[in-house]
Amino acid sequence: xxxxxxxxxxxxxxxxxxxxxxxxxxxxxxxxxxxxxxxxxxxxxxxxxxxxxxxxxxxxxxxxxxxxxxxxxxxxxxxxxxxxxxxxxxxxxxxxxxxxxxxxxxxxxxxxxxxxxxxxxxxxxxxxxxxxxxxxxxxxxxxxxxxxxxxxxxxxxxxxxxxxxxxxxxxxxxxxxxxxxxxxxxxxxxxxxxxxxxxxxxxxxxxxxxxxxxxxxxxxxxxxxxxxxxxxxxxxxxxxxxxxxxxxxxxxxxxxxxxxxxxxxxxxxxxxxxxxxxxxxxxxxxxxxxxxxxxxxxxxxxxxxxxxxxxxxxxxxxxxxxxxxxxxxxxxxxxxxxxxxxxxxxxxxxxxxxxxxx
Amino acid sequence: xxxxxxxxxxxxxxxxxxxxxxxxxxxxxxxxxxxxxxxxxxxxxxxxxxxxxxxxxxxxxxxxxxxxxxxxxxxxxxxxxxxxxxxxxxxxxxxxxxxxxxxxxxxxxxxxxxxxxxxxxxxxxxxxxxxxxxxxxxxxxxxxxxxxxxxxxxxxxxxxxxxxxxxxxxxxxxxxxxxxxxxxxxxxxxxxxxxxxxxxxxxxxxxxxxxxxxxxxxxxxxxxxxxxxxxxxxxxxxxxxxxxxxxxxxxxxxxxxxxxxxxxxxxxxxxxxxxxxxxxxxxxxxxxxxxxxxxxxxxxxxxxxxxxxxxxxxxxxxxxxxxxxxxxxxxxxxxxxxxxxxxxxxxxxxxxxxxxxx
Numbered sequence: 001x002x003x004x005x006x007x008x009x010x011x012x013x014x015x016x017x018x019x020x021x022x023x024x025x026x027x028x029x030x031x032x033x034x035x036x037x038x039x040x041x042x043x044x045x046x047x048x049x050x051x052x053x054x055x056x057x058x059x060x061x062x063x064x065x066x067x068x069x070x071x072x073x074x075x076x077x078x079x080x081x082x083x084x085x086x087x088x089x090x091x092x093x094x095x096x097x098x099x100x101x102x103x104x105x106x107x108x109x110x111x112x113x114x115x116x117x118x119x120x121x122x123x124x125x126x127x128x129x130x131x132x133x134x135x136x137x138x139x140x141x142x143x144x145x146x147x148x149x150x151x152x153x154x155x156x157x158x159x160x161x162x163x164x165x166x167x168x169x170x171x172x173x174x175x176x177x178x179x180x181x182x183x184x185x186x187x188x189x190x191x192x193x194x195x196x197x198x199x200x201x202x203x204x205x206x207x208x209x210x211x212x213x214x215x216x217x218x219x220x221x222x223x224x225x226x227x228x229x230x231x232x233x234x235x236x237x238x239x240x241x242x243x244x245x246x247x248x249x250x251x252x253x254x255x256x257x258x259x260x261x262x263x264x265x266x267x268x269x270x271x272x273x274x275x276x277x278x279x280x281x282x283x284x285x286x287x288x289x290x291x292x293x294x295x296x297x298x299x300x301x302x303x304x305x306x307x308x309x310x311x312x313x314x315x316x317x318x319x320x321x322x323x324x325x326x327x328x329x330x331x332x333x334x335x336x337x338x339x340x341x342x343x344x345x346x347x348x349x350x351x352x353x354x355x356x357x358x
Numbered sequence: 359x360x361x362x363x364x365x366x367x368x369x370x371x372x373x374x375x376x377x378x379x380x381x382x383x384x385x386x387x388x389x390x391x392x393x394x395x396x397x398x399x400x401x402x403x404x405x406x407x408x409x410x411x412x413x414x415x416x417x418x419x420x421x422x423x424x425x426x427x428x429x430x431x432x433x434x435x436x437x438x439x440x441x442x443x444x445x446x447x448x449x450x451x452x453x454x455x456x457x458x459x460x461x462x463x464x465x466x467x468x469x470x471x472x473x474x475x476x477x478x479x480x481x482x483x484x485x486x487x488x489x490x491x492x493x494x495x496x497x498x499x500x501x502x503x504x505x506x507x508x509x510x511x512x513x514x515x516x517x518x519x520x521x522x523x524x525x526x527x528x529x530x531x532x533x534x535x536x537x538x539x540x541x542x543x544x545x546x547x548x549x550x551x552x553x554x555x556x557x558x559x560x561x562x563x564x565x566x567x568x569x570x571x572x573x574x575x576x577x578x579x580x581x582x583x584x585x586x587x588x589x590x591x592x593x594x595x596x597x598x599x600x601x602x603x604x605x606x607x608x609x610x611x612x613x614x615x616x617x618x619x620x621x622x623x624x625x626x627x628x629x630x631x632x633x634x635x636x637x638x639x640x641x642x643x644x645x646x647x648x649x650x651x652x653x654x655x656x657x658x659x660x661x662x663x664x665x666x667x668x669x670x671x672x673x674x675x676x677x678x679x680x681x682x683x684x685x686x687x688x689x690x691x692x693x694x695x696x697x698x699x700x701x702x703x704x705x706x707x708x709x710x711x712x713x714x715x716x
Contacts, residue, residue, distance in 0.1 A: 163688060165653050172657035172665065215651055216632045217668075253612055254630065272612065274574045293573055295523050299530035307530065310575075330521060 002137035004202070009071040009140050013203060013244035013266045013287050015320035021312065021349035022070035023342050024142075027328030028063040029075045033335055035062050046091045050077050053126040060131050064139065066335060067342040071139050071203070072131060074196070076124055078146030078207055081188050082155045084115035095159070102158035104166070106174075109181045114188035117195030124192075125199040132200035143201025145193050147208035147249075148185040148230075149223035155181070164213055171222060178222065186226040190233045197235045197243055204234065205246040205268070212251020219255060228262040246289055250327060253278070260286045271326035275314040287320035292341075294325045297333045301340045308344040317352045360495035362560070367429040367498050371561060371602035371624045371645050373678035379670065379707035380428035381700050382500075385686030386421040387433045391693055393420050404449045408435050411484040418489050422497065424693060425700040429497050429561070430489060432554070434482055436504030436565055439546050440513045442473035453517070460516035462524070464532075467539045472546035475553030482550075483557040490558035501559025503551050505566035505607075506543040506588075507581035513539070522571055529580060536580065544584040548591045555593045555601055562592065563604040563626070570609020577613060586620040604647055608685060611636070618644045629684035633672040645678035650699075652683045655691045659698045666702040675710045 004010070008022035030036055039059050043049035050056055060075040079097050083089035088100030103109055118125055131141055154160070156167040170178045193204050211223040227247055236243055247259050248268025259267045260282040269278050269290035278288055296307040308323075315321045323345045329338065362368070366380035388394055397417050401407035408414055418433040437455050441447035446458030461467055476483055489499055512518070514525040528536045551562050569581040585605055594601055605617050606626025617625045618640040627636050627648035636646055654665040666681075673679045681703045687696065 163653055165656055165688070165690065168651065168653040169656040172654055172661050212630065215629045216635075218651075251609070251630070271573045272570065272609070277574075293526065293576075295521055295526040296530055298523055298527040303530050330523070332523065 004137050004140060006070055006139045009142075009322060010203060010242075010244060012320060012322045013246065013289075014242060015284065015287050017319055017353065019350070019353055020346045021321050021323050021352070023323035023345040024069050024071040024073065025063070025329050025338065025341075026073075026325055028067075028069065028073065028338075029059045030329060031331035032329055032333040032338070033062055033066070035059075046077075047089065050075070050080065051123045053123060053130050056123075056127040057130040057134055060127075061134060063338075067339050068346065069139065069342060071142055072135055073142040073205070074124070074128055074131065074144060074201065076127065076144070078144075078151065078209075079154055080121055080124055081115065081145070081185070081192055082151055084120040085112050085155075085188070087155060097154060098159045099155065103155045103181065106177055109177060109184075112181070112184045114184060114191055117192050121192060121195070125195055128196050128199035128201055140202035141200060142203045142205055142246075143193060143196030143199075144205040144207060145189045147206050147211065147223060147247075148182045148189055148226040149211055149214075150207060150209045151185050151189070152178070152181050153210045155185075164210070171218060175221075182222065182226050186230055190230050193230070194233075194235050197238060201243070202241070203244045203246065205248060206230065208247065208249040208252065211249035216254065219249075219252070220258065223249070224255070224258055224262065227259075227264075231263045244287075246322075248289070256281050266320075266322065268324070269326065275311055275321075276316060279315060279318060279320075284320075287322060288315065289322040289324050291324070291326045294327050294330055294333075297325075297329065297337045297341065301337070304337060304340055305344045305348070308341060309348050312345070312349050312352060315352075323349070362498060363495050364428055364497045367500075367680060368561060368600075368602060370678060370680045371604065371647075372600060373642065373645050375677055375711065377708070377711055378704045379679050379681050379710070381681035381703040382427050382429040382431065383421070383687050383696065383699075384431075384683055386425075386427065386431065386696075387417045388687060389689035390687055390691040390696070391420055391424070393417075404435070405447065408433070408438065409481045411481055411488050414481075414485040415488040415492055418485075419492060421696075425697050426704065427497065427700060429500055430493055431500040431563070432482070432486055432489065432502060432559065434485065434502070436502075436509065436567075437512055438479055438482055439473065439503070439543070439550055440509055442478040443470050443513075443546070445513060455512060456517045457513065461513045461539065464535055467535060467542075470539070470542045472542060472549055475550050479550060479553070483553055486554050486557035486559055498560035499558060500561045500563055500604075501551060501554030501557075502563040502565060503547045503554075505564050505569065505581060505605075506540045506547055506584040507572075508566050508568045509543050509547070510536070510539050511568045513543075522568070529576060533579075540580060540584050544588055548588050551588070552591075552593050555596060559601070560599070561602045561604065563606060564588065566605065566607040566610065569607035574612065577607075577610070578616065581607070582613070582616055582620065585617075585622075589621045602645075604680075606647070614639050624678075624680065626682070627684065633669055633679075634674060637673055637676060637678075642678075645680060646673065647680040647682050649682070649684045652685050652688055652691075655683075655687065655695045655699065659695070662695060662698055663702045663706070666699060667706050670703070670707050670710060673710075681707070 008018045011018050012022050043055050056075045244265035246266040247264045253273035266287035271293040366376045369376050370380050401413050414433045602623035604624040605622045611631035624645035629651040
């Protein structure tokens with residue numbers, strides 16, 4: 001494969017010295033970009049966009065053409081796995097994902113099996129291969145998946161939820177059944193992520209979007225334990241190159257030490273936690289990724305730069321920081337403002353890395 | 359005034375010994391009760407229900423007739439203050455509160471003034487007086503208010519919000535202007551809570567429902583600082599009886615020490631924090647209120663009792679626990695299940711208080 005010309009992301013995830021702090025943005029290929037909206041219109045639907053490798057590759061690369069980002073992330077949806085399991089995914093405008101056949105009973109759960117990624121999710125693997133070829137070594141490609149708990153919330157609720165009453169009902173009333181669902185889902189996630197690595201993903205991220213709605217005890221038992229198992233089962237090296245793994249539990253600031261102890265390489269942090277305190281808590285065990293409030297992108301350029309400077313100062317002059325938002329970039333963001341952010345990260349972080357040989 | 363026959367709540371809030379752990383439920387007067395829905399239908403609208411002292415008193419007392427609760431809480435809405443400021447509150451079915459005249463510009467903010475509670479919010483004070491008379495000393499009455507930050511989010515957004523883009527835009531771009539809004543709102547909250555105490559409230563609670571969407575730095579500057587100022591300005595004793603103050607920041611588990619340091623008597627805790635760890639963190643500085651996941655009320659009675667037992671065990675055999683949910687009770691709850699919860703708290707907590715003379 002082509003040599004990687006910008007390896008800042010991989011170096012930072014492995015806590016190695018870099019010249020400037022690498023930066024990428026969760027959901028960087030998305031609706032805030034007019035060119036994304038144009039491609040999506042051509043695709044006809046969000047799902048068609050995800051399922052057509054040429055178009056998914058195209059939108060993956062769009063933000064890289066605008067901003068000096070240090071990583072690409074596979075354009076896809078976290079719900080591809082349950083869709084491949086036969087739950088019948090669709091997206092209704094404004095209401096988010098909907099499953100035609102949600103998982104509610106023991107019969108539903110027993111019937112599920114982990115899809116084979118290279119056949120049943122081949123369009124994702126083809127997209128990964130295509131992006132790698134098109135990137136031609138410019139920046140590394142991040143592959144991703146939802147966490148088993150997060151996928152299970154959608155599978156049981158049948159879509160988005162406010163209070164997660166159905167899956168928590170399962171958790172409180174039939175915990176063994178929920179464990180069975182999570183086990184199958186965890187097997188599927190492991191196979192899916194390993195297939196992405198085989199197809200060319202150079203780093204992996206697991207999104208535990210809804211781990212934060214659990215109590216600490218339930219989080220450890222129903223979300224973290226499965227992520228830890230997956231981390232242990234992932235391909236972590238290809239051709240002598242380490243494949244770093246990032247775990248991100250939104251709203252999981254209280255559990256950073258536990259997440260760091262899973263054996264992952266980096267922990268995603270939302271803006272509810274001070275990044276300096278997060279670093280002190282996890283020590284040199286892992287790198288950290290985050291954690292600007294996405295709404296800071298609404299601020300005037302100089303105010304936005306000050307917020308970027310604050311996040312960099314919070315983290316301090318240590319190795320192991322990947323700059324990102326604390327959550328996905330929102331659709332109302334002015335792309336010019338995203339450029340301000342990315343340039344500010346590179347410019348304002350340089351002093352923290354002075355003397356580092358990268 | 360009539361002597362208080364059940365003072366468990368006040369004793370627990372002041373960390374004094376009790377025979378059993380007192381329990382009440384956030385939003386205990388609410389839509390899960392058929393008798394509430396009947397009264398609301400008679401009132402015509404939610405706002406009319408809040409503004410008619412006889413009806414507001416009636417729904418306040420309804421849960422006490424069903425369950426052996428240890429407190430009544432004033433039935434009202436946190437948005438009465440901005441409504442009295444002239445923002446024009448209404449409620450649309452399913453969409454929540456809407457302000458006809460949200461606060462967006464410097465001109466809007468300068469124009470605001472703190473309403474006089476005994477004239478402009480007289481219906482609330484009349485309700486407090488009526489409830490106290492009707493309670494006749496059965497249990498204490500809790501008065502409440504939203505926190506300045508939480509009220510400001512509704513005032514600026516014009517209603518509920520997903521990302522708080524408008525008020526955070528203000529926070530990042532014009533922090534001085536936001537401070538001006540919060541200052542006026544804090545003055546209004548102080549006067550409102552003190553008027554409730556004068557009218558008969560025997561404990562106070564401040565709901566900071568949206569403090570948890572802030573970064574730690576922003577939380578301290580824009581939410582906690584104003585709550586601390588209010589706590590310092592409240593009437594804390596009437597006729598030799600201490601009026602305990604509870605502060606509750608939803609999603610504020612990371613900041614319990616800071617909240618405890620404001621001088622409040624008790625800190626509300628949601629289910630994202632282990633109550634035992636919360637107690638170790640705040641030590642003997644304050645009492646704690648919480649923290650069962652409201653969705654546990656979906657579980658079968660025996661499973662629900664086990665969850666209650668777990669919360670009691672987490673807190674342990676110390677003074678200063680008021681049992682509650684981590685958030686308001688939801689409308690789908692079977693009232694029979696709420697009875698299971700309340701009875702389980704009294705029954706299962708007794709051993710923790712054995713030997714205490716109360």
